[in-house]
Amino acid sequence: MTEQQMITIINDALVEEFELDADEMQPELSIYDDLGLDSLDTVDMVIVLEGAFKFKIREEAEIKEIRTLGDIHEFVKRKLAAEVN
Amino acid sequence: MSSNDSVISSTVPSSPITSRRVVITGMGAVSPFGPSVTELERGLRAGESAVRYHHEMTEIHGLRSLVAAKVVGIDPKQIARKHRRSMSKMSIYAALAAQEALAQAGVDVEMCRSGRLGVSLGSTVGSTEVSQAFFEDYLYDHSLERMKTTLFFQLMNHSCAANVAQTYEINGRILAPSAACATGSQALGYGYEMIVAGYQDMMLCGGADELHPLTTATFDVMHAASTAYNERPQLTPRPFDSQRDGMVCGEGSGVLLLESLDSALLRGATIHGEVIGFATLSDSTSIANPNTSMMAKCMRQALADAGIDAETVDYVNAHATATAQGDIAESQAIAEVFGEGAAVSSLKGHLGHTMAASGALETIATIGMLRDGHLVPTLHLDQVDPQCADLNYVRQPQQKNIQIALKNNFALGGVNTSLILRRYTSD
Numbered sequence: 001m002t003e004q005q006m007i008t009i010i011n012d013a014l015v016e017e018f019e020l021d022a023d024e025m026q027p028e029l030s031i032y033d034d035l036g037l038d039s040l041d042t043v044d045m046v047i048v049l050e051g052a053f054k055f056k057i058r059e060e061a062e063i064k065e066i067r068t069l070g071d072i073h074e075f076v077k078r079k080l081a082a083e084v085n
Numbered sequence: 086m087s088s089n090d091s092v093i094s095s096t097v098p099s100s101p102i103t104s105r106r107v108v109i110t111g112m113g114a115v116s117p118f119g120p121s122v123t124e125l126e127r128g129l130r131a132g133e134s135a136v137r138y139h140h141e142m143t144e145i146h147g148l149r150s151l152v153a154a155k156v157v158g159i160d161p162k163q164i165a166r167k168h169r170r171s172m173s174k175m176s177i178y179a180a181l182a183a184q185e186a187l188a189q190a191g192v193d194v195e196m197c198r199s200g201r202l203g204v205s206l207g208s209t210v211g212s213t214e215v216s217q218a219f220f221e222d223y224l225y226d227h228s229l230e231r232m233k234t235t236l237f238f239q240l241m242n243h244s245c246a247a248n249v250a251q252t253y254e255i256n257g258r259i260l261a262p263s264a265a266c267a268t269g270s271q272a273l274g275y276g277y278e279m280i281v282a283g284y285q286d287m288m289l290c291g292g293a294d295e296l297h298p299l300t301t302a303t304f305d306v307m308h309a310a311s312t313a314y315n316e317r318p319q320l321t322p323r324p325f326d327s328q329r330d331g332m333v334c335g336e337g338s339g340v341l342l343l344e345s346l347d348s349a350l351l352r353g354a355t356i357h358g359e360v361i362g363f364a365t366l367s368d369s370t371s372i373a374n375p376n377t378s379m380m381a382k383c384m385r386q387a388l389a390d391a392g393i394d395a396e397t398v399d400y401v402n403a404h405a406t407a408t409a410q411g412d413i414a415e416s417q418a419i420a421e422v423f424g425e426g427a428a429v430s431s432l433k434g435h436l437g438h439t440m441a442a443s444g445a446l447e448t449i450a451t452i453g454m455l456r457d458g459h460l461v462p463t464l465h466l467d468q469v470d471p472q473c474a475d476l477n478y479v480r481q482p483q484q485k486n487i488q489i490a491l492k493n494n495f496a497l498g499g500v501n502t503s504l505i506l507r508r509y510t511s512d
Contacts, residue, residue, distance in 0.1 A: 019166045036167070040234040047231060056230075 006080065007073050013052045014069075017044065027070030035069065042066075055079060106361075107280045108509055110354040111190025111342030112449045113182035115293075117154035117335050117436055121185060124158070125446065126453050129435050129461045130482065134319040136333050136437050145298050150310035152318040153296055154335030154437030168252040171238030173212030174295035176248040178338035178442070183249045183289055190342040191354060192287065194254055201286040201348075203257030205276035206246040206293065206340065207268040208441045213297035215239045245293045245338075257285050266404070267365070267496035268292040269339060269444030270504050274363035276343050277504075286348040291445035293338035300440065301334045307373065309408045310334070322407030322438070323465040324431035325416060325473050332406040335437030339445025341452075358452040361489075362391025362505030372499055375411045380418035380501055384491060387503035388422075398427045398505075399487035400460060400479075402451045404494045405431030406438045413472050415493065420474035427491070430479035434464030444494040448504060451490050455508040458486045 001009075011025040020035055031037045037045065046058050049072075057063060057079060066072055114121060117135030118128030128135060135154040142151040161169060161177045163184070172180065183206075187197070196202055215236065222231055238244060243261030250259055258279065262271045269292030276288030294300075304310040311331040314321035323329035349356055364386035368379035388395055401419055405412050419429055432447050439446055454460055460483040469478060492504040 038167075040170075043234045047233060051231065058230075 106346035108356045109358045111186035113185030113340045115178040116337040119158040138318045149312040151315040173215045173239040175293040179245040179293035182338040182340040186340045197255045203285040205260040205272040205290040207262040211240040264500040265496035267494040267500045267502040268441035270494040270502040277360045287344045291340035292441035294440035296336035324405035324407045327468045327470040329407040333437035335439040337439045337442045356509045359507040365502045368499040375414035377414045377417045381421045383501035391505040400490040401429045402492045403431040416473035430463040
């Protein structure tokens with residue numbers, strides 16, 4: 001999977017789950033202030049990402065540090081790389 | 086009084102007093118005829134049937150009734166995702182109906198937040214569709230790891246009431262009555278009493294339900310669902326008719342904004358009608374079978390609550406779902422209380438039985454009849470069942486000046502309700 005493929009999977013999953021605008025999924029956007037997610041949504045976001053990538057991330061401490069869409073991309077990238085290694 | 090004091094006094098609920106008049110200043114409907122009160126009244130007055138055959142019901146083993154009255158023409162995305170995420174279909178129907186009622190009443194967000202406005206809104210059960218989806222997934226591998234945070238909010242018993250309050254930022258009291266087919270009218274009655282007693286100045290009241298094949302199956306197993314009209318769906322159900330063979334399940338939501346007369350007059354609201362009496366009781370003779378004397382008792386209690394005689398009632402909007410026993414029992418109870426005086430019709434022939442929504446949707450239609458002097462007949466009542474009592478059945482649309490109506494609903498579980506409604510006049 002290329003990085004762009006991974007980003008597409010993440011963005012598509014979030015667009016569908018949270019009814020976001022696919023054309024405005026810029027990595028610098030705050031998931032709270034710009035995308036409008038709240039605490040319930042971020043729990044569901046983890047479930048959506050687990051479903052999309054077939055991994056388990058809910059216990060990862062790093063999730064709490066996620067602020068932007070780009071943070072999600074980076075987090076998933078590290079997680080997938082760690083699984084390969 | 087300081088400026089802070091005046092702010093506080095305008096935002097706390099008024100102190101309880103007694104015997105305030107209660108009027109209706111807003112109405113909203115999501116029904117099998119469409120997403121508005123206008124659509125509801127249009128369908129009823131055109132004598133249309135919203136009942137359709139649903140082929141997908143043939144896939145359910147053992148289900149004999151394949152007809153239903155489903156909601157059409159709504160756009161759930163009118164509700165922001167933030168609010169919609171905690172809603173099943175029934176809450177979506179309720180929220181859309183509430184939106185229409187609040188808009189018609191001219192109630193803005195400041196009034197919603199004032200604490201003077203509460204919600205009384207119920208359903209028969211939590212969403213069966215949501216339960217099914219969850220358990221289908223859960224039973225696959227007994228894992229809860231795919232469970233979303235919003236599941237509970239879609240399933241909880243007060244989901245409709247809570248979701249409506251959240252969506253419109255209503256900060257008053259919340260009631261979520263659940264009394265099967267009497268839910269809508271019981272919610273209206275309890276809201277009415279809340280205003281009469283002075284605990285709230287306004288109550289957003291009604292009921293909502295979404296159709297699931299299990300709803301139909303519930304009545305089918307009791308031999309109370311219509312099964313002989315699958316190929317002629319628009320001829321069933323047939324309240325009071327000799328050829329009736331049971332009810333047809335439907336769905337939707339009716340919501341009415343009840344308000345103290347003083348509050349409505351103070352803010353210059355348009356008044357559509359008045360609630361002047363209510364009664365509800367438990368018929369403990371059977372959890373399933375209707376009982377004539379307990380139905381009559383409920384109607385008499387409502388008349389007493391309104392302080393009126395039976396002779397003053399012009400019209401009875403019957404529960405009459407087209408079951409064999411229910412229609413006979415109710416007709417006899419109406420005869421016992423009203424003789425052949427009051428005109429009588431049921432709207433189930435048009436709408437099917439919209440369950441928890443039925444009391445509210447049928448009250449909205451009745452308020453329209455009082456306002457416009459128009460009586461909607463019972464659809465498909467071609468030949469009155471000789472076992473039903475002799476009544477003044479409305480068989481054709483009638484223009485008639487009517488002032489007072491009684492609205493019945495009777496529920497499985499032995500819950501009887503009767504509301505008394507009056508045409509509003511300013512003098």
